[in-house]
Amino acid sequence: MSTPTAIEIAAQVRSGSQSATAALESSLSDIAERDRELHSFLHLTEDRARAQAAAVDAVVAAGNDPGPLAGVPIALKDNMCTRGAPTTCSSKMLEGWKPPYDATVVSRLEAAGALVVGKTNLDEFAMGSSTENSAFGPTRNPHDPSRVPGGSSGGSAAAVGAGLVPVSLGSDTGGSIRQPASLCGVVGVKPTYGAVSRYGLIAFASSLDQIGPFATTVGDAALVLDAISGHDPLDATSIPAAIPTVSSALTNGVAGKRIGIIDELMGEGIDEDVLRQTELAAEAFRSAGATVERVSIPATIYGLAAYYLIAPAEASSNLARYDGVRYGARVDGGNVEAMNIATRTAGFGDEVKRRIMLGTYALSSGYYDAYYGKAQRVRSLIAAEFATAYEQFDLLLSPTSPSTAFELGAKSDPMALYMCDVCTIPSNLVGHPAMSVPFGSGDDGLPIGVQILAPMLHEPAMFAAAAVLEAAQKGSS
């Protein structure tokens, strides 16, 4: 695809060889032309983007620094608050609601010169793995419109995969950036928990949610991550220390690094072509001077079960506020309680209701210890096993998604969809960074991503390894 990268656009805008306005109009016309079929965007923020582009151009004209993302069009998953612009979480519950404030990531992107062009589709409240659970219709995979883009950040993944924007932001609670990145053939990063502010990210599961970038290249992902990461006093879970930059680490390579392939994610339930590409990625690391061995992290197999108790439990509380009282949907019901019930019955889709009920049950007195309590103990166990693994290895490797993109409607059983996240969930449970890097394609010709995992705040080493795989891909194509 001939779409320029974010690094190229920023360089042109910074040097004055292309205006931010021109970069924006090019992106907007691509979206107008090609998004009808994909439906990756829910709403565009053209006015805001045009004003921002004009401002960037004025800064350049004045001879000042317009920022590292100058003139770069970027799309945001529609669960990040944008002042005065719709922010729906793909839910009827928030249809028409316009936040009075910007998420911290939005302010940081604009401070870096980026142009927010629009808000992308997602599974309702980020609950799903296919973007089919959107109240406003599904998004389609840019590589095959009969297939899903993955989810829940499917819109942001598809928009980048289709070249409508060079970069976008998603949120990842159990794999919602990495799995759609894999299915759409793009780079997707879940940073260390607390590296990127969650202020203004509409919560699904607060202890797991993390914002991260999608990009067509590892370098672009690094550029965006560096712009949005760092301590935010508005988020008490934000890490109160300097976050290492990744852009400067891209050429560090993997020579001498010890990389472990997670045994438990290399067997049952993972398609053959995905296993093959993961082994090929291991070969690429070996060729670049790393040692690669199998490592067993037995508790990872309990990750899915723990996740589907913890995430719904937090969600049941986070989503209580959608009660029809202050904002969003309201369905009258005679008295307050009846109004609450009618509003939530009409406003939420089935998957959201399913998870609220699951989480409510898991936290109920008499069940708390058996479900939520035990899930938290599993979480601690997984963290302990990862810590042990990282005594022997610098990085870990696994598939991102068990399969390539599947057909719309193919996974109507919720459990089948939940299995999509088996490889990605452990990183969220332990708060570690992980990213998916495109690495070849499956027997069906669709993209496959492999996942690189790293210890807390070891994003520089993770990005350096991702750059190695990216270079190996270019060499082989």
Added chain:
Amino acid sequence: MSELSDGWEMVIGLEVHVELATKSKLFCGCSNSFGDQPNTNVCPTCLGLPGSLPVVNAQAVQYAMTLGRAIGCTVSPSVFARKNYFYPDMPKDYQTTQYDQPTNEDGSLELPDGTVIGIERAHIEEDTGKSTHLGGGGRIHDATATLVDYNRAGVPLVEVVTRPELTSADEARAYVAELRDILIATGVSDARMEEGSMRVDANVSVRPTGDAELRTRCEIKNINSLRSLGRAINYEARRHVALYEAGEAPSQETRHWDEDGGRSTSGRSKEDADDYRYFACPDLPPLAPTPAELAAIDEAMPVLPGRRRSALASAAGVSMAETSLAVERGLDTFALDAIAAGGQGISVMKHVDQNLADGVGVMTAESFAALVALEADGALSATQVKTVLYEMVASGGQPADIAASMGFEAMDNSELESLLDQLIADNPDEWARFAEGDSKVQGFFVGQIMKATQGKADGKIVNQLMSAKAKA
């Protein structure tokens, strides 16, 4: 004194919600002030807007720990928890509070009479907004509309929970008064019950005197003054006794105190109480006070009312209870200084309690001690002492000078005696009646002498002289 019929005793536990005197709310920067226009002190966080996050107010945590140390609690690392239930004045439909790991645990509070009340915990939580239900019966279920003011939503509270150890309405009132004094002394809260910055819920049950078991309790809400607290407890305890004596039993429930009606009315039954599904709030890291922070809190701790009362009681030679008013008025240091300057303890306390309700103005402790000495010597009458005292409060100065400038020189008895002799000579009939025991005419003689001396005479001495002369 028991308010109950023989054979029954009360078991009372109190839950006191205290609004902390911080500038801003518990989890956002909005102003924590009372009485502003509805919904003006609000932001995305305290309105619970999607995407908003809480950041804990360090001042609120410090106040909470200060209160904890003041009431002898163990201050521990603590965790915020979410208490989940739906209510329109609670913006997130959960309350951020503390559950199994509160900031303060296991304290006690000593009442002026020496009784020690055990405190189970004192945890930090956010306040809710305020609902006004229109139409119907004024309750949420039958209201035609509900108006909500979120100014109070997110205001920092500490909930101080006693063990069920209080045994009378008087004790409950004394406990709340003492807690209020500590809150004011430490600056943690302005503790105004009438403005709702201190709210008391009482858990009341009764049992046969001497029994160890706890019987069914009712939680009484909507208590707005110390007076209401006493009335509500006595009403509720008597209601329980009446039920038991009729062969029935109270059911566990929340009840609302109706001050005008002097009774409590049934609220929600606790049997269908919500399951609050408490869990640790994932948006807030645990609080972990460092030894240095705790040491700084102890360092800055003012001398608390209990210690102040005992210091004053031993200096003045009175009981702890008799020092309450002086300590409450903040006049204990002044009283101690006056006693140290030679003022007689009981006299000092008498003036502090009876004549200095509005403070000591510009009067120094030394000049006050000198006044008390003049009074003890009999150099000034009680009326004159009061007059001089008020002048000293208003304008300062030394009591002897003020007394002199007012013409209050003490009169010697010989002068009084000759005045009295003259009066007896002028009024022989009246004197005869007095001598025969008619005390009604005593006032006549005293009045005449006062008139002649322009009030300088000491009435007590005139009386003594008259008695002596009548017997002679």
